[in-house]
Amino acid sequence: PxxxxxxxxxxxxxxxxxxxxxxxxxxxxxxxxxxxxxxxxxxxxxxxxxxxxxxxxxxxxxxxxxxxxxxxxxxxxxxxxxxxxxxxxxxxxENGGDAPTAKAGQSKSxxxxxxxxxxxxxxxxxxxxxxxxxxxxTPETWTLCLPHRTQVVYTPDYSYILQRLRVRPGDHIIEAGAGSGSFTHASVRAVFNGYPWESNADEETTAKKRESKREGHVYSYEYHAPRAEQLQKEIASHGLDSLVTVTNRDVYGDGFCLDSEDEPNADVIFLDLPAPWQALKHLTRSPPSPAVLNAVSDASADASDTPQPTSKPFRSPLNPKSTTRICTFSPCIEQVTKTVSALRSLGWLEIGMSEIQAKRLEVRRERVGLQEEGLRGANPTAATVQEAVQRLRDVEDRAKAFHGLQKVKQDQVMRRAEAKKRGEKTAAATSETNGKSGAAKAKLDALPPSKHDRLERAKRDLERRALFKEGRLVHRTEPEIKTHTSYLVFAILPREWSREDEDKARKKWG
Ligand code: SAM
Known part of the structure; x- marks a missing residue:
């Protein structure tokens, strides 16, 4: 392969x-x-x-x-x-095939x-x-471009789930429903335990290698036949079919056991189903008693959940030698309540719920000092349109006020000269023009400082704070991130423990 x-x-x-x-x-x-x-x-x-x-x-x-x-x-x-x-x-x-022609039954629009x-x-x-x-x-790039057939589990969710479930190479995972296969691709990478063959290895070496470590596997169940078929095709074309088994099945009714005795032999379970509690009765180590089955079916108001008597001998889909870890993915809290109640009845432990609210943080350096001064760095082109318009207005107002002051001063000089010519005392004229020039100066002073003044002041300030080169580190959250908000219920089911296991453990550990 x-x-x-x-x-x-x-x-x-x-x-x-x-x-x-x-x-x-x-x-x-x-x-x-x-x-x-x-x-x-x-x-x-x-x-x-x-x-x-x-x-x-x-x-x-x-x-x-x-x-x-x-x-x-x-x-x-x-x-x-x-x-x-x-x-x-x-x-x-008729038109040589270029113009659009109506096919049978096609309207003009x-x-x-x-x-x-x-x-x-x-x-x-x-x-x-x-x-x-x-x-x-990669599982990450595939999640972002796969053909959507259902809602999918996105990277922020599945990375947390796989880590919380302590999935490792060699594990067997049960996944239901498979949907669009987003979680399938992430989980197969997590359980992959290396190829048992090498490019030039003979069959014997490959067989030895295969024996020496357990191969990880994903058992994926989907009751919608076209979806199961499509996923099977994708898995094969991605070269993952030796690691993933896709089964078209209703897991509420038919459970998870496959024809071969040692399949699925699961260590980890992930249920992304509308009613996960309906599948839980099949995930036990021994046949649940009628009382437990009743309790589990009580957990659901759905009549279809009522356990049906079955003549088949009981077989557990779980690996008896490992603690089973489970996660269920549900968008509503009512589904969580029903799942938790069924988990309790069936003997699962350490039951807890988490909700993921992933946020992406954009972190960058900002010329904060210059911004405080109303400038975006020394580069005027970095300003926003609003800032640029405001700056033009400031320049215009300054020019007006400056020319007003100049005019007042010129008037003052001319009046003085004329008064002198007429031999008049200049005091009255001076006090009048002084008043005018004072008002014009006050107007000029009231305007925002000039760009030159602001830049100088900002630089002095930044040099003092040694921020001019670096800028201050700022961050903001990005509102858009692809993740489907859900509640995650986690639990564990302890491994089987017999008298024999107890004796062995005592012998080994004393
Ligand atoms: N986790 C998938 C992914 O990442 O692409 C998406 C799963 S999708 C939300 C839920 C799937 O569960 C659907 O495709 C649906 O057909 C399937 N499903 C619902 N009830 C089922 C059942 N009783 N047995 C098996 N599959 C079932």
Missing amino acids: QPSPFFDPGAQSVAGSLGVLQLKRDHLIPAILSASSDSDYAEGHVENTRFGSYPHSTLLNQPWGTQVLASVVDTGSRSSKSKKRKRDEGDEG EVVKAERSRSEVVKAATASSGFAHLVPP
């Missing part, structure tokens, strides 16, 4: 493997990279995005993390190729809509201004 690109993506992208195009921080698209020229485009396969077009030829054999520029895609050859195909198929419309979306694709195909980063597939 080939290593999965999720564990071993190699140094660079290769044809036939999964790559992820990161267009913005939280905007990623997956692509199975193809070197084939069998495409509508002259360039071969192309990823058309709102941020430009990326022919696969520009994405192949690139070291992961490469920044790729959008290309201008030859849409002419695309249409001539499609035209040719249409002609070959004898499907050309549908034709216009189809044409509009076609022109959007062409626009995107011809745009070449954008760039993207080519990154390898």
Whole structure:
């Protein structure tokens, strides 16, 4: 078997493997990279995005993390190729196939809509201004670009869950429902215990290695058949099928045991189901007594939860040799209450609930001193529009006040000169103009200090505080982060403990 690109993506992208195009921080698209020229485009396969077009030829054999520029895609050859195909198929419309023609049963507005979306694709195909980063597939990047079939568990939640559940290489995990497979990809990485084969190892070495350590495994259950099928396909195309078993099953009714005796043999359980308490009666070490089953079914108001008598012999899906750790993921507190009550009845311990409220913090340095002074650094272009407009107004007001003061002073000089000519005493004139110039000066002083004065003052202040170079460290929370708020219930079920185990332990530990 080939290593999965999720564990071993190699140094660079290769044809036939999964790559992820990161267009913005939280905007990623997956692509199975193809070197084939069998495409509508002259360039071969192309990823058309709102941020430009990326022919696969520009994405192949690139070291992961490469920044790729959008290309201008030859849409002419695309249409001539499609035209040719249409002609070959004898499907050309009366207008030569170019103008939108109504398909059977298509209304006029549908034709216009189809044409509009076609022109959007062409626009995107011809745009070449954008760039993207080519990154390898990981559970984190996959969660952000997987095809959504359901609500998914996001990275902030699953990283906390896997850590709280103490998932480690070699563990067996039960996951239900599988949904879109976001949690499946994160959990398979957590249990992965290395490949039992080496590139040139013979069968015997591989078998020995396989025996020497337990292989981790994810047992994934989903009752919606198309979802289960789709996930199975994705898991296979990601090279993870030897580590994940997807089963199409209603776990409320049919539980978790598989045909083979030693499967799933689970250490860890994660339930992302609408009614997790309905699945709990199947997660026990011994058959629950009728009284316990009644108590568990009482935990639910749902009649479908009533235990049905079964003729099958009891088999536990849990690993008898390890403490089972469980987490249930529920959006409502009523679901939590029912789950906790069922867990108690079934003997689970250390039951607790957590709620995750993930926040992303943006941390940066800010020229705080200069900002306090109404300037954003020494660079005037860094100012906001409002600040720039205010600054222009200040400059204008200052100029007006300055010219007013100058005029008053000129008047003063002229009046004095005229009074002197007439041989009058200048005292009266002087006191009148003094009053005017005093008012004009006061007006000028009342204005905000000039840019030059402010900059000088700010620099002096910052030099004193040694902040001018560094800026002050500030942070703010980003409101948008992809996570689905839910309540997480955690609990443990102690391992089986027999008289034999007790004797062995006494012997060993004294
Ligand atoms: N954890 C998944 C992920 O990260 O992508 C999302 C799970 S989705 C919210 C819940 C899934 O549980 C749905 O796909 C639904 O079909 C499935 N489901 C609901 N009841 C079920 C049952 N009784 N047995 C198995 N699957 C069930």
